[in-house]
Amino acid sequence: MVQTVHNECRERTPEEQYALLEQVIGDYAADEKNLIQILHMAQAIFGYLPLPVQRFVAEKMDIPLSRVSGVVTFYSFFSTQPKGRHTIQICLGTACYVRGGKKIVEKLTQTLGVGVGETTKDGRFSLQVMRCIGACGLAPAISINGKVFKRVNPNRIQEILDEFE
Numbered sequence: 001m002v003q004t005v006h007n008e009c010r011e012r013t014p015e016e017q018y019a020l021l022e023q024v025i026g027d028y029a030a031d032e033k034n035l036i037q038i039l040h041m042a043q044a045i046f047g048y049l050p051l052p053v054q055r056f057v058a059e060k061m062d063i064p065l066s067r068v069s070g071v072v073t074f075y076s077f078f079s080t081q082p083k084g085r086h087t088i089q090i091c092l093g094t095a096c097y098v099r100g101g102k103k104i105v106e107k108l109t110q111t112l113g114v115g116v117g118e119t120t121k122d123g124r125f126s127l128q129v130m131r132c133i134g135a136c137g138l139a140p141a142i143s144i145n146g147k148v149f150k151r152v153n154p155n156r157i158q159e160i161l162d163e164f165e
């Protein structure tokens, strides 16, 4: 007997993504007080929150697009760009900031040619800043895909990046 194998993990088509999002909005009763939850789910479905997705949420919830965009840009955990293969998080907590965190931001934005919150054109890196990653004693620190690099020297950033294809 021939068995058909259904791959449940295949990527959803855009139509399926929007249908799922509409269902999520319905589950949350399209209530504005649930907007952040809905946007979290939307980001889980699409991977990020581009303008068409924000517009869809606004229309289905019957609220202004500016309200949705305002929330998306306010919270750093929302992204309007697709995520890169590797996520760099630069710590700008107090210890890291005073010990050169800002120089690391400058060096990384220069080296990668993107700003904070952006993804490189080749999709290799996304750049973010965050507060404390628990390595204050060995500041300044950055984390890439959760791996923490301590006492980072801005002049040796390239060596660190080379570890991540």
Ligand code: FES
Residues within 6 Å of the ligand: 091, 092, 093, 094, 095, 096, 097, 131, 132, 133, 134, 135, 136, 137, 139, 140, 141
């Ligand atoms: S302030 Fe950067 S690790 Fe704590």
